[in-house]
Amino acid sequence: MDTAMLYALRDPLGIPAHPVIFLILGVATWALHIAAVHVLLGSSFLAIRGAFSGDDHWRRLASAMVNTAKVAISVAIVVGVAPLLFVQVIYDPFWYTSNVLSAWWVIGFIFILIVATLALFIFYAMNYELRTKKTRCPGSMIVAILLFLVVGFIMHALSVQMLEPDKWLEWYAPNGVIDASGRSIHAYNPWRFAFFIALSLPVIGIWLFGYRRYLQGAGEEDQDYLDFIKRLGTRLGAIGTAISLVLLVIWMRGLPGDISDFATGPWPIAAAVALIIAAAYPLVLGRRLDQGLWGYTPILVATVAMIVVAAMREAIRWVTLFGVHGYNPLDYKIVMDWYSTGLFFITFGVLGGSVVAYLLTVAWQAGQTQGTYTPSRAVNRMGTVSIVLLVLWVAQYFGFGLWTAYA
Ligand code: HEM
Known part of the structure; x- marks a missing residue:
């Protein structure tokens, strides 16, 4: 071609x-x-x-x-x-x-x-x-x-x-003979x-x-x-x-x-x-x-x-x-878009990093514990931080979208 x-x-x-x-x-x-x-x-x-x-x-x-x-x-x-x-x-x-x-x-x-x-x-x-x-x-x-x-x-x-x-x-x-069936x-x-x-x-x-x-x-x-x-x-x-x-x-x-x-x-x-x-x-x-x-x-x-x-x-x-x-x-x-590029890396590094670190820590510690596992305060705080980051992410996602569409 x-x-x-x-x-x-x-x-x-x-x-x-x-x-x-x-x-x-x-x-x-x-x-x-x-x-x-x-x-x-x-x-x-x-x-x-x-x-x-x-x-x-x-x-x-x-x-x-x-x-x-x-x-x-x-x-x-x-x-x-x-x-x-x-x-x-x-x-x-x-x-x-x-x-x-x-x-x-x-x-x-x-x-x-x-x-x-x-x-x-x-x-x-x-x-x-x-x-x-x-x-x-x-x-x-x-x-x-x-x-x-x-x-x-x-x-x-x-x-x-x-x-x-x-x-x-x-x-x-x-x-x-065209075959548009995709089969x-x-x-x-x-x-x-x-x-x-x-x-x-x-x-x-x-x-x-x-x-x-x-x-x-x-x-x-x-x-x-x-x-x-x-x-x-x-x-x-x-x-x-x-x-x-x-x-x-x-x-x-x-x-x-x-x-x-x-x-x-x-x-x-x-x-x-x-x-x-x-x-x-x-x-x-x-x-x-x-x-x-x-x-x-x-x-x-x-x-x-x-x-x-x-x-x-x-x-x-x-x-x-x-x-x-x-x-x-x-x-x-290239039509450089700093917002979407920045958002991607922040989502990946900060949000992804925090949520994955929390999940892995809980899974790891639970597996290494005999009997019932109770997470420490620090681990619980990691979970709370992850949820807060997730909420902020969703808010900015819709906020920025609405701002772009209507502002
Ligand atoms: C669970 C069953 C799956 C198996 C066994 C599987 C296996 C493979 C294999 C063997 C290749 C390499 C093919 C080649 O280069 O010859 C491949 C490529 C790829 N797979 Fe999967 N896959 C699975 C599921 C998925 C799913 C669910 C997605 C996406 C949602 C996905 C996305 C891709 C993509 C995008 C490529 C090609 C990437 C590229 O060319 O750069 N696969 N997969």
């Missing part, structure tokens, strides 16, 4: 801050999104694996993992919205075209996600005592996992279709998709180290269970990383001819090295895994590895859209 045509599809109003901000935030938030997706898929997988087992350790793990999945689905959805916003801002010609070409699936995405989430919660509700009682309705968890994969596949197809502007016309009007998925790459999904194995393995340290902090006495978690985490980390790396290599070897050099460049190597470091790190820590905050650092290292993977994914988009098609997202017209 003509580069000028791609530029013509841009929003003529421009964007409210420098595009590099959207680019960086897009990569960072997608890394968080996919990490949450990995925890969701990994914990769901371990939950169903454990639910079919008669072994005490597996059943206890399954019970914990259902709770993890229940939280991870919310986090995955919430942090999925952020990259959705950023990709729309600087890649709007590509993202919207890809969405419109498969509109039926884009709308279907929401309904499939709702059914998947319901299925997960049905499993959760029917298996409060998974650890000690017989598993009920395991099919609901299997349905949830399969539908999560369908949801991910839709996002995958949209991400791939946007990279092939040359084919858009052919997809829109095959053999010259087709036009492009996908099984190796790319499998790579992103397979990363769930090492990520949940690394997550298990954090879970183990958390149990230790809460005075866990069952050393056998802690050893079981450590063994499983190590195995998932090693096997999962090996599988992911094989898929990465196959994906890279199949890149289109015009960007095939990418496969031997620094990005895939950086991603592979980051993944290997993340999987090996808990082993390197040795005994320190059981000490203080060290036990949680594998999760931090894995997060950095995900950011490297996200940067590699963005680099592929860059070499395709800029290198091959001449579209530079960084030369987007």
Whole structure:
């Protein structure tokens, strides 16, 4: 497709801050999104694996993992919205075209996600005592996992279709006959998709180290269970990383001819090295895994590895859209809007920081307390401050809106 045509599809109003901000935030938030997706898929997988087992350790793990999945689905959805916003801002010609070409699936995405989430919660509700009682309705968890994969596949197809502007016309009007139904998925790459999904194995393995340290902090006495978690985490980390790396290599070897050099460049190597470091790190820590905050650092290292993977994914988009098609997202017209830019960062840093800090503190302290947990005065004050900030935020939101509309 003509580069000028791609530029013509841009929003003529421009964007409210420098595009590099959207680019960086897009990569960072997608890394968080996919990490949450990995925890969701990994914990769901371990939950169903454990639910079919008669072994005490597996059943206890399954019970914990259902709770993890229940939280991870919310986090995955919430942090999925952020990259959705950023990709729309600087890649709007590509993202919207890809969405419109498969509109039926884009709308279907929401309904499939709702059914998947319901299925997960049905499993959760029917298996409060998974650890000690017989598993009920395991099919609901299997349905949830399969539908999560369908949801991910839709996002995958949209991400791939946007990279092939040359084919858009052919997809829109095959053999010259317009098909405006939006019912087709036009492009996908099984190796790319499998790579992103397979990363769930090492990520949940690394997550298990954090879970183990958390149990230790809460005075866990069952050393056998802690050893079981450590063994499983190590195995998932090693096997999962090996599988992911094989898929990465196959994906890279199949890149289109015009960007095939990418496969031997620094990005895939950086991603592979980051993944290997993340999987090996808990082993390197040795005994320190059981000490203080060290036990949680594998999760931090894995997060950095995900950011490297996200940067590699963005680099592929860059070499395709800029290198091959001449579209530079960084030369987007800027109409600087300090209010909305300032509001975004204040909301993110101050409001988000305060609310998340409060919720994490309560969740953390409750988990580390034997018996009933009573928050301290300082923690209660954190909660009050968060609510006050939230009220102020809502007031300024409507206040500023009304002032702009009527003043
Ligand atoms: C829970 C099920 C989900 C799974 C398994 C999943 C998985 C994935 C995967 C594998 C990708 C990468 C596709 C690729 O590059 O080939 C992706 C991208 C993406 N996902 Fe999700 N996702 C899920 C839910 C969501 C939700 C609920 C949202 C938004 C509300 C979302 C927003 C996005 C966006 C915007 C991208 C592309 C970002 C970009 O191209 O910059 N996802 N997702």
